[in-house]
Amino acid sequence: MAIKGTGRSPRGPYAKTAERRRQIAQAALEVFGARGYRGGTVQEVADRVGMSQTSVLHHFPTKAALLVAALEHRDAIADESPGTGDRFAESVVRQAEHNEGAPGLIELYAVLCGESTTEGHPARTYFEERFERLRSEYAEELRHLAEAGRLRPGVDPETAGTTLLALWDGIQVQWLFAPAEIDMAATLKAYLDLIMLPAPAAPAPAAPADAP
């Protein structure tokens, strides 16, 4: 609430604060990605944006709040939501390629995903909910494809959705250890090709008289 003062609010003093927070969240993303939540320090985040440790904690009251900000910032960068229907497979591959080019993004994800399985970790519910949501989203997309006859017979949409998610997470970890040897997008595409059938050549939309 509250846009301060006159109408020209986008240039008001709050714009600068919001930008500051964005910078801090970005720095936190990099630090926690490189060192993990427990290994990273607020001081290091502060150094990266050129301010003191206490100033960072002025914007985000605790270290845990800083992590949440980093995760939300990551979502803002990464989560172009996958397309629907026919474009599902395509957009999964496209997003994998996109993530590969955003440094620190995969690191943060892989490190925190593992770390957050531990007791009392501030990102635990974030990942719980994320997995739950993505599993049902993927399953629904694949169910639509199945109804359109685009899924190989015998492939279960729920299982395939879970598998796709697990494969994606797992391949990111392998890529972090050996980026030169792993082609994330190609590996995902190979799996999708395995479960999907090619689109019928001519859908025969209505009954086209031999048009030009």
Place this chain on the structure above:
Amino acid sequence: MAIKGTGRSPRGPYAKTAERRRQIAQAALEVFGARGYRGGTVQEVADRVGMSQTSVLHHFPTKAALLVAALEHRDAIADESPGTGDRFAESVVRQAEHNEGAPGLIELYAVLCGESTTEGHPARTYFEERFERLRSEYAEELRHLAEAGRLRPGVDPETAGTTLLALWDGIQVQWLFAPAEIDMAATLKAYLDLIMLPAPAAPAPAAPADAP
């Protein structure tokens, strides 16, 4: 070197020390699995075996050495190496089921796998080498299956091996977050069924005259 004193060495004082170390390694496995390497403390390991923190560090000089011991202990428990040839798929599934019943084992693996991608982590080379080794082992097994005509046409053994490994790691993480919803063995089996062909009913060994 040096079996102390007389010939009855297996009962000698070293046997007790070896057993002590095993206990410590087991406790370290549990602690680092539940809290991660950076989140876990030597003190907590010590508490679990009922000795002081300094006594633990007498057996393993540093915390990092303690982690290595925990990983080696884990390998000793878990690494029944997968079978070859026809039994490959079967033994992968069997090992997944076996791991599920060994508490802490999957936790340690998932937590440290993510954590060790961070800078200067003592388990980094452990996982680097593990991934490298398993990728080539899996690829070789799948190449043999391909030669035997047991792989679906168009499936590349290297890609499938990398995929199987990624899927396995990824499904373990999902299982940790939602054990009730995820069936690790079934998910792995579904993938293997997807890339493999059933064994031919009668292999027609040489040229059997219409034998009984």
Place this chain on the structure above:
DNA sequence: GTCTATAGGGAGATAGAC
């Protein structure tokens, strides 16, 4: 909003007695 100073709590590792 930003800083310096500091409180307050652990952590890993060492020294040395028993």
Place this chain on the structure above:
DNA sequence: GTCTATCTCCCTATAGAC
């Protein structure tokens, strides 16, 4: 081998001036 005592370091978070 095991302990107690301790060193040294670093981290999060707070207090309060500017």
